Amino acid sequence: MTIFPENVSTYGQEIDNLFWLILVFAAIAFFISLFVLLYPLIKYSSKNGKRAEYITGEKRKHYKWITYALVALLLSDFVILYVEHDTWGNIESVPAISKNDVHVGIIARQWNWIFVYPGPDGVLGTRDDVVIDSMNSSLHVPINANVIFELRSTDVIHSFFLANARLKQDALPGRTVMRWFNITKPGKYDISCTQICGILHSKMRNYVLAETPEQYKHFTDSLYNANKVVTSSK
């Protein structure tokens, strides 16, 4: 049993590593604090019959220990911030567009995900876009390519969660958010909605189907051929 689900994205490992880093800091702090909390209960028990010392904690030799602890906490906080900062920028900003990228649109609706493929011209928002709105149709993406998606919602707030890629992003009605992922391993991965959106919130599930570039090419070709009518009206 592993703690996290299998990581299949390029940046997922960084998030997992960040977890272990914070866990080390948290565990050290936890065990030291637990000792500081529990040890005096035995050492200074009233059963020993000793009168308590009168320490107000206003003298430097007493409060310096708290200062050290707080400085250590602050330092470890900033170490965490420093380490995570690059990852955050990496995930939250869409990479420069290159030729291998795939652009898709993802539209959340009560209660399914609608996928928009860019059509033969590879550009979203043109008339040859193909909209797939079906519970049975998954989002096909090629592996080892940056998949840049525009996330929207038509009704209420939803949240796009791809646990295997460690990616989550809310879909707000009236806004378009650009995010990206790059899956490195072929497979079928859950997409779930993590923002409560109504009665069938728990059924709002679809999949990302990560395929080899050849399979993906095959899929898009057949998709665009089937939707030729739309394309020709351009």
Added chain:
Amino acid sequence: MENLHQNKSFWSKYVFSTDHKTIGTQYMIMGMIMAGVGGYLAYVFRYNLAFPGKSIPFYGMLGPQAYNAFVTIHGMIMVFWVGMPVLLSALGNYLIPIMIGSDDMAFPTVNMLSFWIFAVSALVLIASFFVPGGAFGGGWTMYPPFSAQGYVNHNPNFFTALFSGTSLLILAVALELVAMLMGGINFLVTTINKRAKGMTPWRIPVIIWFINIAAVIFMFSVGPLVAGAFMLLFDNVLGTGFYDPHRGGDPMLWEHLFWFFGHPEVYVLLLPSLGVLAEIVPVFSRKPLFAYKTVIYLALLSAFLSVLVWAHHQFVAGIDPRMATFFSIGTILISIPFAGIFLSYMATLWGGSIRMKLPMLWAIGFIGLFLVGGLTGLFLGSNTFDIYAHDTYFVVAHFHYTLFPDIFFGFFAAFYYWFPKFTGKELNAKLGKWHFWLTFIFFNGVFFLLFFNGLAGQHRRINDYSSFSLISREPYQTFEQIATVCAIGLMLSQFIFLYNFITSFRKGKKAVKNPWESTTLEWQSDSPPPHGNFNPYPEVHRGAYDYSLPEAKEDFTPQNVPNVN
């Protein structure tokens, strides 16, 4: 002047009373009843999570709509109708006048009104279950447009929209906030104006400081939400478009408003129970509170920082990434004052003469559990890891590890500590120990394993995980079942408390005036305190924590003792 009340009828003595002790008790009882309701809701949906699709004993089948409503109202009740009344109002009302050596609150009638508005708000909330369509089921955060669809989707009829679960919930919350605001005004004025002679600011016990700081945080963060709640109500019943993106509004506005209040609210709940610890730890360590002034300065600092961290609830909501970094820094900064406060309590233990009585047991349990809650906050405060952990069971476990010790351990610590003062009776210590250990063990049983569910990617507010191959597998379903069994155990162990409460109240041993040998003023009054609290009124000569003064014979010197020898 108020002494006339002594001879009043049952109604004016126990129901429409203006006595701060009676009102405090009313708040406490009301909070306990609501905790029962919230606990029942939790039992129903936890049972459903462990055994999906099975009929639930004492409820029946739970559909997705009811599940959503139960989760939502459970959160609402525990924060607004249990945490707020019990920690802020009950403790504040009971303790502020008596601990500063006064007879009553500054505005007793406002105080009574505050309680009755609160009682009405609780009724409105319960009523929302019984309107057509049931209670609101969109999470306690009530994000629009989901919470603003009363007008658009269902029926553009004013009364249908007004008597919908959504509108009633907004109304109930608004009423509750008004009640708490009235209470807050009272707390501040009482503490500033009605202190006994000699009770200078640096002699006020920490709990009184903390309750007042909490009242200030509450007053300054709740205002925009009150306006925002009315806007949401109008969106629902009149069809305005304040939060409707198709009508020029912005749902993000509510998110900001809600969390601008919602995060400081956490500290509003936390500070009174930290105050309880600040009273209990020195008494049972027989030692002055470590760095009293610093503790108060730290609390003031945290009050200031508390309004600068709210957007860490919105890291994945599509806010500007640079803004997220700012709020991430704010979040880790606010851990510093609270860590400082907890460290000062731990430092108080060192060199003391510790008596492990019941209140102390709860206090130590509180600190131990909150340690887990606080440190898991490090993971979530980091905006990058929050991308993954947001809205998963990791968050659920995290905030239960902070709020459960805060509300329940804090309350029980206070209850076991002040019960002899409230009633003049002693509690059964043996039953109290059973209550503590069962609560402590079962609580960990409920929430510790859920951290792992969260890390496996299990997200919140889902009534049936069978659609998700990733998380509906073992061992996570077993973890859910363990959590549910422990949750039922946790609720059953509260009956020990109830039994202890009632039997001790009726025929417990008579308590002495100052059973814990404490220094603060309330213990210098009779148990239970008479109407008007003191006779004669005390004069304060020293700080609140003069334990084990080297020059004193006794190891405690009450605040109203002029000279040590």
Added chain:
Amino acid sequence: METQQNHLTIPIIKIPQGRLGMWVLIAGELVIFGGLICFYLLNRIRYPHWGDMAAHTNTFIGALNTVVLLVSSYTVVRAHQAALKMDVAKVRLWLSCTLLGGILFLVDKSIEYAHEISEGFTFTSPKLVAAGDHVGSLFWSYYYIMTGLHGAHVLAGMTVMLIILIQTRKGKNMHRVELAGMYWHMVDLIWIFLFPLLYIAK
């Protein structure tokens, strides 16, 4: 017992109880209006055509109401001065003037509302929505919620003043005149912010 009570009625900080309570209440109220004003400004920044709709508000009545409120603030100060001298007749005279100012304000406001509603600018403005002018409709929603909440405060202030007017008939509760005055100044102050936002900046 009585002597003990006496020692308690002398507060350590010499602020009368009611005045202190009123200050705290005003602080709380200002945050509510502060929030609303912030939302309004955010929308104004967000939508370049936000101000277009402000052209339809009646600046003359708005300005008149500003003057009315300012004058009534003056009269309530006179009432307070008279209350300090325990001059019952003067207190009642000036309080009545202030009440009159409040009534005048509400009458003006009603005329204005009636005019706007007749033009189709209501809380939800279905006419504007039908025409696709969602931003305009949102402006009117904000307009009504801000002025409406303010109007409710005017009404509340007037109710309080009426009660005090009745109480002072026998010279009772003169210190409450000051409290009503403080509240009335707050109502005035909020209007000073609303007036330029809703009427002048077009």
